[in-house]
Amino acid sequence: MGLLIVDPLVRKGEQPPWIVPxxxxxxxxxxxxKVERRHRHPGxxxxxxxxxxxxxxxxxxxxxxxxxxxxxxxxxxxxxxxxxxxxxxxAGVWEQLHQLLLAELHAAGKLDWSKAVIDSSHIRALKGGPKTGPSPVDRGKTGSKHHVIADGNGIPLVVSLTGGNRNDVTQLMPLLNGIPRVRGRRGRPRQRPKTLYADRGYDHDKYRRMVWAKGVKPLIARRGTPHGSGLGTHRWVIEQTIALLHWFRRLRIRWEIRDDMHEAFMTLATAIICWRRLVR
Incomplete structure (x- = not known):
């Protein structure tokens, strides 16, 4: 008897998303x-x-x-x-795929280098493991954080994983420095956005100076200031990007004890998001 899989991710008449086009x-x-098969005892x-x-x-x-x-x-x-x-x-396959797709997006004029947006999202880590910690927003339960920096169109440029107790601002420079050199057009590869938008969690003058030193203008909300600064009209794209990342159900909760396996899923999902932007 065959297996019938009913999933809300699959619309009637559409190919399941896990089938590679x-x-x-x-x-x-x-x-x-490439893996060569052994001639003796091939198994x-x-x-x-x-x-x-x-x-x-x-x-x-x-x-x-x-x-x-x-x-x-x-x-x-x-x-x-x-x-x-x-x-x-x-072997770095997913990182290479991500950079390849970013180059194609850049060649197609779909990357917005005028600005980048950074944010993070906390997830539960039910089995613990490296890069987990007590969450300050979930009653101290063990968790991890997904850190993401995206371009002005919400296309993810870098993702990273840390413990749930890590301060967001500590990942600001690693993410900014982690933006790959994106080719795809004539001239020098692009790597730096013109401006960087962030919420109050990244409010620290020390890091503002470090961002300026990279040739990027920091536009970071100040703590204690009332809402309505207008930065939200630029930062909403990162919320969309994180929502797309968590549309992959395996990333909503960290089930992997090994941090590298969860990071593998993160990088693969990031590449798929870029792929969808490219073909659509």
Whole structure:
């Protein structure tokens, strides 16, 4: 008897989002490390990389436990997909894919370098692990933070993971410095936005001077000032970006004890968001 999967992510007549389209696969396949099969004692035939990626995306979209990945889908076992995600993340595949898609977005004129926006979001970490901490906004429960910096159109440029007790301002410079050199047009690659918008959590004169030193104008809300500064008309895009990131159910709660595996999901989701902006 076949497996019927009913999911609100899939509209009637549409292809499930975990099925990798041909044009996206054409960009991913050259980035994957090549694994030569042994001539002596080759063992079981290796699962096709594209099917393994579909299994990874199925987990990312649905948040199903690895061990419950349905075999009827033909994506291999959950452990096989977990290993591929680990190995590809260690090989830098998702970072390369993200930079490739940013270059294509830049070439298409879809990146807004006039401004960048930064913010963070707290998530529960039910199993603990590295880069977790007591949350000051969730009664001290163990959690992590997703830190994101996006361009003026809400396209994610950098994402990072820290403990839930880390102050947002401590990640300001690491995120700003982490913006990759984006190619795609003639001339020097772009890396710096003209202005940086942030909320009151980043209010510190020391960091304002550091941002200025990078050649970026900081527009950061001041603590103690009344609402209505007008900065919200620019900062709303980062809320949209974080909402898109958490549209992937596996990122709403941190289930991974290993921080690198959660970061692998984060970077892959970031690349998919860029891909959607490119094709739509």
């Amino acid at each position: 041909d044009d996206l696969w054409e960009r991913i396949e050259p980035l994957l490390p 079981r035939k290796r699962l096709d990389d594209r099917k393994a990626l579909c299994g990874i995306l199925f987990v990312l979209y649905t948040a199903i436990p690895w061990e419950f990945l349905p075999q009827e889908l033909g994506f291999g076992s959950g452990m096989t997909c977990w290993r591929r995600l680990r190995d590809w993340h260690q």
